[in-house]
Amino acid sequence: LLQSIILRVSNSEFFCVLFGDSSFVVNYMRYLGWKLNKVTQTGSNFGTNQRHDNPFLCNIGSGTMVSDGISMINMHMSATSFRLAETRIGDNNYLGNDIYYPPDGRTGANCLLGTKTMIPVDGPLRENVGLLGSPTFEIPRMVDRDRDMNASIGEETRRIRLRQKNAYNAVTALLFLLSRWMSFLAALVLWTAALAQYDRFGVFALFAATIAITAASIVFFVLIERASLRFKRLTPKLASIYDPYFWFHERHWKLAESPITRLFSGTPFRPMMFRAMGMKIGRMVFDSSRSITERTLTEVGDYANLNEGCVLQAHSLEEGVFKSDHIRLGKGCSIGPGAFVHYGVTMGDHVVLDADSFLMKGETLDSHTGWRGNPARMVRGSATPERAVCPPAADTGCWEQRDYVPAIAAE
Known part of the structure:
Protein backbone atom coordinates (compact mmCIF):
# COMPACT_ATOMS: atom_id res chain seq x y z
CA LEU A 1 0.00 0.00 0.00
CA LEU A 2 2.78 2.44 0.91
CA GLN A 3 4.61 1.75 -2.36
CA SER A 4 1.39 2.31 -4.33
CA ILE A 5 0.86 5.66 -2.60
CA ILE A 6 4.46 6.74 -3.30
CA LEU A 7 4.14 5.68 -6.94
CA ARG A 8 0.97 7.68 -7.52
CA VAL A 9 1.75 10.78 -5.49
CA SER A 10 5.34 11.32 -6.66
CA ASN A 11 4.64 11.00 -10.40
CA SER A 12 3.06 14.39 -11.03
CA GLU A 13 2.58 15.25 -14.68
CA PHE A 14 1.73 18.87 -13.84
CA PHE A 15 4.95 19.58 -11.92
CA CYS A 16 7.10 17.75 -14.47
CA VAL A 17 5.74 20.03 -17.20
CA LEU A 18 6.04 23.11 -14.99
CA PHE A 19 9.67 22.56 -13.97
CA GLY A 20 10.93 20.45 -16.89
CA ASP A 21 13.25 21.82 -19.59
CA SER A 22 14.70 24.30 -17.10
CA SER A 23 17.22 24.53 -14.28
CA PHE A 24 14.39 24.30 -11.75
CA VAL A 25 13.72 20.64 -12.54
CA VAL A 26 16.93 19.58 -10.78
CA ASN A 27 15.70 20.89 -7.43
CA TYR A 28 12.28 19.37 -8.03
CA MET A 29 13.72 15.91 -8.75
CA ARG A 30 15.91 16.14 -5.65
CA TYR A 31 12.87 17.17 -3.61
CA LEU A 32 11.09 14.02 -4.80
CA GLY A 33 14.01 11.89 -3.64
CA TRP A 34 16.13 11.30 -6.74
CA LYS A 35 19.87 11.19 -6.04
CA LEU A 36 21.48 13.42 -8.67
CA ASN A 37 25.04 13.52 -7.28
CA LYS A 38 27.10 16.50 -8.50
CA VAL A 39 24.96 18.24 -11.10
CA THR A 40 26.46 19.97 -14.13
CA GLN A 41 23.74 22.52 -14.72
CA THR A 42 22.83 22.93 -18.39
CA GLY A 43 19.34 24.40 -18.05
CA SER A 44 17.97 21.29 -19.78
CA ASN A 45 19.09 18.41 -17.56
CA PHE A 46 15.65 16.77 -17.68
CA GLY A 47 12.65 17.07 -19.96
CA THR A 48 8.99 17.34 -19.00
CA ASN A 49 8.16 13.65 -18.59
CA GLN A 50 10.03 11.56 -16.01
CA ARG A 51 8.54 8.54 -14.26
CA HIS A 52 9.70 6.13 -11.58
CA ASP A 53 8.44 3.36 -9.34
CA ASN A 54 10.15 4.77 -6.25
CA PRO A 55 11.96 8.15 -6.30
CA PHE A 56 14.22 7.21 -3.38
CA LEU A 57 15.82 4.47 -5.49
CA CYS A 58 16.72 6.61 -8.53
CA ASN A 59 20.40 7.51 -8.91
CA ILE A 60 21.60 9.71 -11.78
CA GLY A 61 25.34 10.16 -12.39
CA SER A 62 27.08 13.52 -12.59
CA GLY A 63 26.97 15.29 -15.93
CA THR A 64 24.10 13.17 -17.27
CA MET A 65 21.33 14.72 -19.40
CA VAL A 66 17.94 13.07 -19.88
CA SER A 67 15.37 13.76 -22.59
CA ASP A 68 11.62 13.24 -22.25
CA GLY A 69 10.16 9.87 -21.48
CA ILE A 70 12.66 8.30 -19.06
CA SER A 71 11.05 5.60 -16.90
CA MET A 72 13.13 4.37 -13.97
CA ILE A 73 12.15 0.79 -13.17
CA ASN A 74 12.68 0.21 -9.46
CA MET A 75 10.22 -2.60 -8.86
CA HIS A 76 10.06 -6.26 -9.85
CA MET A 77 6.56 -7.61 -9.35
CA SER A 78 5.04 -11.08 -9.50
CA ALA A 79 1.56 -12.39 -8.82
CA THR A 80 2.31 -12.70 -5.10
CA SER A 81 5.06 -10.23 -4.20
CA PHE A 82 7.31 -7.39 -5.31
CA ARG A 83 10.93 -6.39 -4.78
CA LEU A 84 12.45 -2.91 -4.90
CA ALA A 85 15.95 -2.18 -6.20
CA GLU A 86 18.03 0.91 -6.89
CA THR A 87 18.32 1.98 -10.52
CA ARG A 88 21.50 3.86 -11.38
CA ILE A 89 22.55 5.62 -14.58
CA GLY A 90 26.27 6.36 -14.94
CA ASP A 91 28.15 9.64 -15.20
CA ASN A 92 28.20 11.79 -18.35
CA ASN A 93 25.45 9.87 -20.11
CA TYR A 94 22.94 11.24 -22.56
CA LEU A 95 19.54 9.56 -22.77
CA GLY A 96 17.12 9.94 -25.66
CA ASN A 97 13.34 9.61 -25.58
CA ASP A 98 11.15 6.78 -24.32
CA ILE A 99 13.77 4.77 -22.43
CA TYR A 100 12.89 2.25 -19.73
CA TYR A 101 15.92 1.79 -17.50
CA PRO A 102 15.99 -1.38 -15.33
CA PRO A 103 17.87 -1.74 -12.03
CA ASP A 104 20.31 -4.24 -13.55
CA GLY A 105 21.16 -2.20 -16.66
CA ARG A 106 24.68 -2.86 -17.95
CA THR A 107 25.69 0.65 -18.96
CA GLY A 108 28.35 2.71 -17.23
CA ALA A 109 29.94 6.10 -17.77
CA ASN A 110 29.90 8.25 -20.91
CA CYS A 111 27.19 6.47 -22.91
CA LEU A 112 24.72 7.75 -25.46
CA LEU A 113 21.44 5.84 -25.14
CA GLY A 114 19.39 6.51 -28.25
CA THR A 115 15.63 6.87 -28.40
CA LYS A 116 13.73 3.66 -27.53
CA THR A 117 16.97 1.80 -26.82
CA MET A 118 16.53 -1.52 -25.05
CA ILE A 119 18.95 -1.31 -22.12
CA PRO A 120 21.20 -4.41 -21.98
CA VAL A 121 20.99 -6.40 -18.74
CA ASP A 122 23.79 -8.89 -19.38
CA GLY A 123 27.24 -9.03 -20.90
CA PRO A 124 30.09 -6.56 -20.30
CA LEU A 125 29.56 -3.11 -18.87
CA ARG A 126 29.16 -0.68 -21.78
CA GLU A 127 31.15 2.54 -21.43
CA ASN A 128 32.32 5.31 -23.79
CA VAL A 129 29.96 4.16 -26.55
CA GLY A 130 26.58 4.91 -28.01
CA LEU A 131 23.81 2.32 -27.90
CA LEU A 132 20.78 2.07 -30.14
CA GLY A 133 18.00 -0.31 -31.01
CA SER A 134 16.34 -3.43 -29.73
CA PRO A 135 18.35 -5.62 -29.45
CA THR A 136 21.08 -3.10 -28.70
CA PHE A 137 24.09 -2.47 -30.92
CA GLU A 138 26.94 0.01 -30.57
CA ILE A 139 27.22 3.31 -32.42
CA PRO A 140 29.63 6.27 -32.06
CA ARG A 141 29.29 8.18 -28.80
CA MET A 142 29.11 11.60 -30.50
CA VAL A 143 29.36 13.00 -34.01
CA ASP A 144 31.76 15.78 -34.96
CA ARG A 145 29.00 18.30 -35.69
CA ASP A 146 27.65 18.16 -32.13
CA ARG A 147 31.15 18.17 -30.65
CA ASP A 148 32.17 21.22 -32.69
CA MET A 149 29.02 23.16 -31.81
CA ASN A 150 29.52 22.52 -28.10
CA ALA A 151 33.21 23.45 -28.33
CA SER A 152 32.35 26.76 -30.01
CA ILE A 153 30.66 27.99 -26.81
CA GLY A 154 33.20 29.09 -24.22
CA GLU A 155 32.69 28.58 -20.50
CA GLU A 156 32.11 32.28 -19.79
CA THR A 157 29.61 32.53 -22.64
CA ARG A 158 27.87 29.42 -21.37
CA ARG A 159 27.47 30.89 -17.87
CA ILE A 160 26.03 34.13 -19.25
CA ARG A 161 23.64 32.29 -21.56
CA LEU A 162 22.59 29.97 -18.73
CA ARG A 163 21.57 32.94 -16.58
CA GLN A 164 19.61 34.36 -19.50
CA LYS A 165 18.00 30.97 -20.14
CA ASN A 166 16.97 30.69 -16.49
CA ALA A 167 15.25 34.08 -16.66
CA TYR A 168 13.51 33.14 -19.91
CA ASN A 169 12.40 29.77 -18.49
CA ALA A 170 11.05 31.48 -15.35
CA VAL A 171 8.81 33.67 -17.51
CA THR A 172 7.75 30.57 -19.45
CA ALA A 173 6.75 28.82 -16.22
CA LEU A 174 4.74 31.87 -15.15
CA LEU A 175 2.96 31.95 -18.52
CA PHE A 176 2.18 28.24 -18.14
CA LEU A 177 0.72 28.82 -14.67
CA LEU A 178 -1.23 31.85 -15.89
CA SER A 179 -2.79 29.87 -18.74
CA ARG A 180 -3.87 27.08 -16.38
CA PHE A 221 -5.80 26.45 -25.63
CA VAL A 222 -5.76 26.60 -29.43
CA LEU A 223 -5.17 30.34 -29.16
CA ILE A 224 -2.48 29.77 -26.50
CA GLU A 225 -0.63 27.33 -28.75
CA ARG A 226 -0.84 29.58 -31.79
CA ALA A 227 0.25 32.58 -29.71
CA SER A 228 3.27 30.62 -28.43
CA LEU A 229 4.43 30.56 -32.07
CA ARG A 230 3.47 34.21 -32.60
CA PHE A 231 0.80 32.93 -34.99
CA LYS A 232 3.48 31.66 -37.36
CA ARG A 233 4.78 28.21 -38.28
CA LEU A 234 7.91 26.43 -37.10
CA THR A 235 10.75 25.92 -39.55
CA PRO A 236 13.59 23.36 -39.46
CA LYS A 237 16.39 24.46 -37.15
CA LEU A 238 19.82 23.46 -35.86
CA ALA A 239 20.75 25.26 -32.65
CA SER A 240 22.52 24.97 -29.32
CA ILE A 241 20.48 24.82 -26.12
CA TYR A 242 22.08 28.18 -25.31
CA ASP A 243 20.61 29.75 -28.43
CA PRO A 244 17.58 32.01 -27.68
CA TYR A 245 15.66 30.21 -30.42
CA PHE A 246 15.79 27.00 -28.41
CA TRP A 247 14.36 28.78 -25.38
CA PHE A 248 11.50 29.99 -27.59
CA HIS A 249 10.93 26.42 -28.77
CA GLU A 250 10.91 25.16 -25.18
CA ARG A 251 8.23 27.74 -24.37
CA HIS A 252 6.16 26.43 -27.25
CA TRP A 253 6.48 22.87 -25.92
CA LYS A 254 5.30 23.92 -22.48
CA LEU A 255 2.37 26.04 -23.58
CA ALA A 256 1.31 23.47 -26.19
CA GLU A 257 1.18 20.79 -23.46
CA SER A 258 -2.50 21.46 -22.80
CA PRO A 259 -5.28 19.19 -21.48
CA ILE A 260 -7.15 19.30 -24.77
CA THR A 261 -4.42 17.47 -26.72
CA ARG A 262 -5.79 14.16 -25.40
CA LEU A 263 -9.37 15.20 -25.93
CA PHE A 264 -11.38 13.39 -28.60
CA SER A 265 -8.63 10.80 -29.14
CA GLY A 266 -9.72 8.36 -31.84
CA THR A 267 -12.66 10.52 -32.95
CA PRO A 268 -13.19 12.67 -36.07
CA PHE A 269 -13.01 15.78 -33.90
CA ARG A 270 -9.33 15.43 -33.03
CA PRO A 271 -8.01 16.09 -36.57
CA MET A 272 -10.28 19.13 -36.71
CA MET A 273 -8.77 20.43 -33.48
CA PHE A 274 -5.20 19.80 -34.65
CA ARG A 275 -5.99 21.53 -37.92
CA ALA A 276 -7.01 24.59 -35.91
CA MET A 277 -3.63 24.41 -34.15
CA GLY A 278 -1.84 24.71 -37.48
CA MET A 279 -1.19 21.08 -38.35
CA LYS A 280 -1.58 20.02 -41.97
CA ILE A 281 -3.81 16.97 -41.71
CA GLY A 282 -5.90 15.36 -44.40
CA ARG A 283 -9.42 14.00 -44.56
CA MET A 284 -10.70 10.86 -42.82
CA VAL A 285 -7.66 10.54 -40.54
CA PHE A 286 -7.84 8.28 -37.49
CA ASP A 287 -5.71 9.77 -34.72
CA SER A 288 -5.20 8.05 -31.39
CA SER A 289 -1.55 9.06 -31.07
CA ARG A 290 0.15 9.75 -27.76
CA SER A 291 2.06 12.82 -28.89
CA ILE A 292 2.68 15.02 -31.91
CA THR A 293 5.23 17.44 -30.52
CA GLU A 294 5.58 19.97 -33.35
CA ARG A 295 2.25 20.10 -35.09
CA THR A 296 3.19 22.88 -37.52
CA LEU A 297 6.14 20.77 -38.72
CA THR A 298 3.97 17.69 -39.27
CA GLU A 299 1.91 16.80 -42.32
CA VAL A 300 -0.46 13.82 -42.43
CA GLY A 301 -2.19 12.74 -45.63
CA ASP A 302 -5.75 11.58 -46.23
CA TYR A 303 -6.97 8.29 -44.73
CA ALA A 304 -3.91 7.90 -42.49
CA ASN A 305 -4.04 5.88 -39.26
CA LEU A 306 -2.15 7.03 -36.17
CA ASN A 307 -2.70 4.19 -33.75
CA GLU A 308 -2.76 4.11 -29.97
CA GLY A 309 0.37 5.38 -28.25
CA CYS A 310 2.37 6.30 -31.35
CA VAL A 311 4.60 9.40 -31.36
CA LEU A 312 5.49 11.82 -34.16
CA GLN A 313 8.44 13.87 -32.91
CA ALA A 314 9.82 16.44 -35.32
CA HIS A 315 12.90 17.25 -33.22
CA SER A 316 15.88 15.76 -31.45
CA LEU A 317 18.04 17.02 -28.61
CA GLU A 318 21.42 15.33 -28.32
CA GLU A 319 24.43 16.51 -26.34
CA GLY A 320 22.96 19.99 -26.01
CA VAL A 321 22.35 20.36 -29.75
CA PHE A 322 18.77 20.82 -30.94
CA LYS A 323 17.61 19.74 -34.40
CA SER A 324 14.16 19.88 -35.96
CA ASP A 325 12.71 19.09 -39.37
CA HIS A 326 9.44 18.22 -41.07
CA ILE A 327 7.61 14.90 -40.80
CA ARG A 328 5.49 14.09 -43.85
CA LEU A 329 3.11 11.14 -44.04
CA GLY A 330 1.47 10.31 -47.36
CA LYS A 331 -2.05 9.12 -48.06
CA GLY A 332 -3.21 5.96 -46.34
CA CYS A 333 -0.15 5.58 -44.10
CA SER A 334 -0.50 3.53 -40.93
CA ILE A 335 1.61 4.09 -37.81
CA GLY A 336 1.35 1.12 -35.46
CA PRO A 337 0.64 1.24 -31.72
CA GLY A 338 3.61 2.49 -29.72
CA ALA A 339 5.65 3.32 -32.84
CA PHE A 340 7.97 6.33 -32.84
CA VAL A 341 8.65 8.52 -35.90
CA HIS A 342 11.61 10.88 -35.69
CA TYR A 343 12.25 14.19 -37.44
CA GLY A 344 13.04 14.52 -41.14
CA VAL A 345 10.98 11.47 -42.14
CA THR A 346 9.09 11.40 -45.44
CA MET A 347 6.63 8.57 -46.08
CA GLY A 348 5.11 7.80 -49.43
CA ASP A 349 1.51 6.67 -49.82
CA HIS A 350 0.17 3.55 -48.09
CA VAL A 351 3.24 2.91 -45.97
CA VAL A 352 2.85 0.69 -42.90
CA LEU A 353 5.06 1.12 -39.82
CA ASP A 354 4.55 -1.80 -37.45
CA ALA A 355 3.81 -1.62 -33.73
CA ASP A 356 6.57 -0.42 -31.38
CA SER A 357 8.93 0.35 -34.26
CA PHE A 358 11.36 3.27 -34.26
CA LEU A 359 11.68 5.08 -37.57
CA MET A 360 14.90 7.04 -37.44
CA LYS A 361 15.50 10.58 -38.58
CA GLY A 362 15.82 11.46 -42.22
CA GLU A 363 14.35 8.23 -43.60
CA THR A 364 12.53 8.38 -46.93
CA LEU A 365 10.04 5.55 -47.34
CA ASP A 366 8.78 4.47 -50.75
CA SER A 367 5.06 4.07 -51.27
CA HIS A 368 3.45 0.68 -50.64
CA THR A 369 6.19 -0.56 -48.31
CA GLY A 370 6.12 -2.02 -44.82
CA TRP A 371 8.65 -1.23 -42.10
CA ARG A 372 9.33 -2.96 -38.81
CA GLY A 373 11.82 -3.01 -35.95
CA ASN A 374 13.94 -0.76 -33.78
CA PRO A 375 15.43 0.87 -35.77
CA ALA A 376 12.86 0.22 -38.47
CA ARG A 377 13.86 -1.50 -41.68
CA MET A 378 11.88 -2.35 -44.78
CA VAL A 379 10.37 -5.82 -44.59
CA ARG A 380 7.82 -5.56 -47.37
CA GLY A 381 8.46 -4.10 -50.79
CA SER A 382 6.17 -2.19 -53.09
CA ALA A 383 3.01 -3.93 -54.22
CA THR A 384 3.25 -2.28 -57.63
CA PRO A 385 4.44 -4.58 -60.47
CA GLU A 386 7.62 -2.67 -61.20
CA ARG A 387 8.70 -2.78 -57.54
CA ALA A 388 7.31 -6.14 -56.46
CA VAL A 389 9.60 -8.16 -54.22
CA CYS A 390 7.81 -11.43 -55.04
CA PRO A 391 7.42 -13.23 -58.36
CA PRO A 392 4.49 -11.86 -60.38
CA ALA A 393 2.41 -14.94 -59.70
CA ALA A 394 3.01 -14.79 -55.96
CA ASP A 395 1.12 -12.85 -53.36
CA THR A 396 2.36 -9.26 -53.52
CA GLY A 397 1.69 -8.93 -49.82
CA CYS A 398 4.48 -11.33 -48.88
CA TRP A 399 7.24 -10.22 -46.54
CA GLU A 400 10.91 -10.26 -47.40
CA GLN A 401 13.79 -9.69 -44.98
CA ARG A 402 16.27 -7.07 -46.16
CA ASP A 403 19.84 -6.40 -45.14
CA TYR A 404 20.03 -3.31 -43.01
CA VAL A 405 22.93 -1.02 -42.25
CA PRO A 406 22.07 1.28 -39.32
CA ALA A 407 22.65 5.00 -39.57
CA ILE A 408 24.58 6.81 -36.86
CA ALA A 409 21.94 7.68 -34.29
CA ALA A 410 24.01 10.34 -32.59
CA GLU A 411 24.10 12.50 -35.69
Missing part, protein backbone atom coordinates in the same frame (compact mmCIF):
# COMPACT_ATOMS: atom_id res chain seq x y z
CA TRP A 181 -5.18 29.59 -13.82
CA MET A 182 -7.24 31.42 -16.45
CA SER A 183 -8.67 28.11 -17.67
CA PHE A 184 -9.59 27.08 -14.13
CA LEU A 185 -11.12 30.49 -13.36
CA ALA A 186 -13.28 30.40 -16.49
CA ALA A 187 -14.49 26.89 -15.63
CA LEU A 188 -15.26 27.99 -12.07
CA VAL A 189 -17.32 30.96 -13.30
CA LEU A 190 -19.32 28.79 -15.70
CA TRP A 191 -19.99 26.14 -13.05
CA THR A 192 -21.06 28.82 -10.57
CA ALA A 193 -23.50 30.21 -13.12
CA ALA A 194 -24.83 26.70 -13.81
CA LEU A 195 -25.37 25.98 -10.12
CA ALA A 196 -27.17 29.30 -9.74
CA GLN A 197 -29.63 28.19 -12.44
CA TYR A 198 -29.96 24.63 -11.19
CA ASP A 199 -33.30 25.23 -9.43
CA ARG A 200 -34.76 26.54 -12.67
CA PHE A 201 -33.24 24.24 -15.31
CA GLY A 202 -32.06 21.28 -13.25
CA VAL A 203 -29.52 18.93 -14.78
CA PHE A 204 -29.73 20.76 -18.11
CA ALA A 205 -27.89 23.69 -16.54
CA LEU A 206 -24.97 21.41 -15.63
CA PHE A 207 -25.03 19.84 -19.08
CA ALA A 208 -24.89 23.28 -20.71
CA ALA A 209 -22.00 24.28 -18.44
CA THR A 210 -20.06 21.15 -19.41
CA ILE A 211 -20.53 21.88 -23.12
CA ALA A 212 -19.57 25.53 -22.63
CA ILE A 213 -16.43 24.67 -20.63
CA THR A 214 -15.32 22.13 -23.24
CA ALA A 215 -15.85 24.54 -26.14
CA ALA A 216 -14.21 27.44 -24.32
CA SER A 217 -11.21 25.29 -23.34
CA ILE A 218 -10.65 24.20 -26.93
CA VAL A 219 -10.74 27.77 -28.23
CA PHE A 220 -8.57 29.05 -25.37
